[in-house]
Amino acid sequence: xxxxxxxxxxxxxxxxxxxxxxxxxxxxxxxxxxxxxxxxxxxxxxxxxxxxxxxxxxxxxxxxxxxxxxxxxxxxxxxxxxxxxxxxxxxxxxxxxxxxxxxxxxxxxxxxxxxxxxxxxxxxxxxxxxxxxxxxxxxxxxxxxxxxxxxxxxxxxxxxxxxxxxxxxxxxxxxxxxxxxxxxxxxxxxxxxxxxxxxxxxxxxxx
Amino acid sequence: xxxxxxxxxxxxxxxxxxxxxxxxxxxxxxxxxxxxxxxxxxxxxxxxxxxxxxxxxxxxxxxxxxxxxxxxxxxxxxxxxxxxxxxxxxxxxxxxxxxxxxxxxxxxxxxxxxxxxxxxxxxxxxxxxxxxxxxxxxxxxxxxxxxxxxxxxxxxxxxxxxxxxxxxxxxxxxxxxxxxxx
Numbered sequence: 001x002x003x004x005x006x007x008x009x010x011x012x013x014x015x016x017x018x019x020x021x022x023x024x025x026x027x028x029x030x031x032x033x034x035x036x037x038x039x040x041x042x043x044x045x046x047x048x049x050x051x052x053x054x055x056x057x058x059x060x061x062x063x064x065x066x067x068x069x070x071x072x073x074x075x076x077x078x079x080x081x082x083x084x085x086x087x088x089x090x091x092x093x094x095x096x097x098x099x100x101x102x103x104x105x106x107x108x109x110x111x112x113x114x115x116x117x118x119x120x121x122x123x124x125x126x127x128x129x130x131x132x133x134x135x136x137x138x139x140x141x142x143x144x145x146x147x148x149x150x151x152x153x154x155x156x157x158x159x160x161x162x163x164x165x166x167x168x169x170x171x172x173x174x175x176x177x178x179x180x181x182x183x184x185x186x187x188x189x190x191x192x193x194x195x196x197x198x199x200x201x202x203x204x205x206x207x
Numbered sequence: 208x209x210x211x212x213x214x215x216x217x218x219x220x221x222x223x224x225x226x227x228x229x230x231x232x233x234x235x236x237x238x239x240x241x242x243x244x245x246x247x248x249x250x251x252x253x254x255x256x257x258x259x260x261x262x263x264x265x266x267x268x269x270x271x272x273x274x275x276x277x278x279x280x281x282x283x284x285x286x287x288x289x290x291x292x293x294x295x296x297x298x299x300x301x302x303x304x305x306x307x308x309x310x311x312x313x314x315x316x317x318x319x320x321x322x323x324x325x326x327x328x329x330x331x332x333x334x335x336x337x338x339x340x341x342x343x344x345x346x347x348x349x350x351x352x353x354x355x356x357x358x359x360x361x362x363x364x365x366x367x368x369x370x371x372x373x374x375x376x377x378x379x380x381x382x383x384x385x386x387x388x389x
Contacts, residue, residue, distance in 0.1 A: 168339045201356065204283075
């Protein structure tokens with residue numbers, strides 16, 4: 001019995017160290033798949049307050065968008081993000097924006113400059129700072145912008161959609177399919193989401 | 208009274224000088240404009256492809272070279288940082304052919320991409336990929352790619368690898384080495 005325990009311990013230590021070696025790539029590859037339960041968090045908003053998803057008692061779910069100040073694709077999507085919040089906050093799916101970038105690598109994404117950007121663009125949604133970059137790897141976000149739609153269920157916040165806001169991140173004029181809108185509309189109508197994960201051009205997250 | 212006239216005249220002189228300065232400025236800025244127009248004409252070599260047109264370049268089997276396709280944009284800092292390594296690879300190794308696929312904003316083709324390529328004097332072929340169905344073509348380029356820049360495809364006749372990451376010079380050369388050994 002003791003030997004088995006020792007063996008188990010050795011396996012745990014070995015696999016942990018193996019993951020340690022490949023930390024960066026495992027950080028990027030892991031993360032949620034559609035159907036998983038997502039973690040809540042407590043992150044600082046641009047108004048100085050800590051925000052958790054549990055704070056939103058009346059919400060049916062959330063449109064969580066990893067985005068930032070500096071990525072030109074994010075900037076090109078700001079109006080689309082504002083429109084999503086305007087349309088869906090009152091329907092129970094508010095936008096929660098999270099900046100996942102490390103300001104030591106990307107100084108333009110500092111907490112101080114997040115405040116400036118939120119004010120300039122009059123963000124109507126929380127714009128949270130993933131201080132220490134602990135939340136984005138859990139979600140598995142790889143880019144800005146990167147969207148996760150969560151639905152409140154009995155056992156937690158279920159991931160319902162992962163991917164792009166629409167099918168033309170670089171050019172709003174060319175958008176044919178609005179993936180996030182389609183997904184939230186389906187959730188609100190208790191229908192199945194047709195497209196649950198998509199890919200979109202964006203900036204790599206700065207670690 | 209004469210004082211006032213003198214003052215008026217002096218003022219008029221100043222205005223005259225101002226007008227001349229303005230005129231010179233306008234002429235010189237016109238000149239600049241024609242120059243940039245000329246530049247962009249010279250840079251007709253940057254072609255704009257949709258994904259269907261790009262696809263053959265991701266699957267070449269007509270030679271024994273190592274093909275390196277780098278997905279980048281002028282607005283992507285880590286992309287710009289690694290560009291010199293791809294430039295060097297292309298010019299120093301005749302067994303390697305680099306293609307730079309830009310994902311710049313199509314409406315910034317003239318104002319950003321062309322001047323950038325010209326200024327850097329980039330030698331690999333540069334293509335602007337302008338195709339709205341990004342959800343489809345990102346997966347077709349590689350199923351593991353979510354669309355974050357930079358990303359690089361390296362392939363030869365019998366080996367293929369995709370890298371959703373940025374490279375240091377050493378790491379890039381190391382990967383190329385793996386293709387050379389076979």
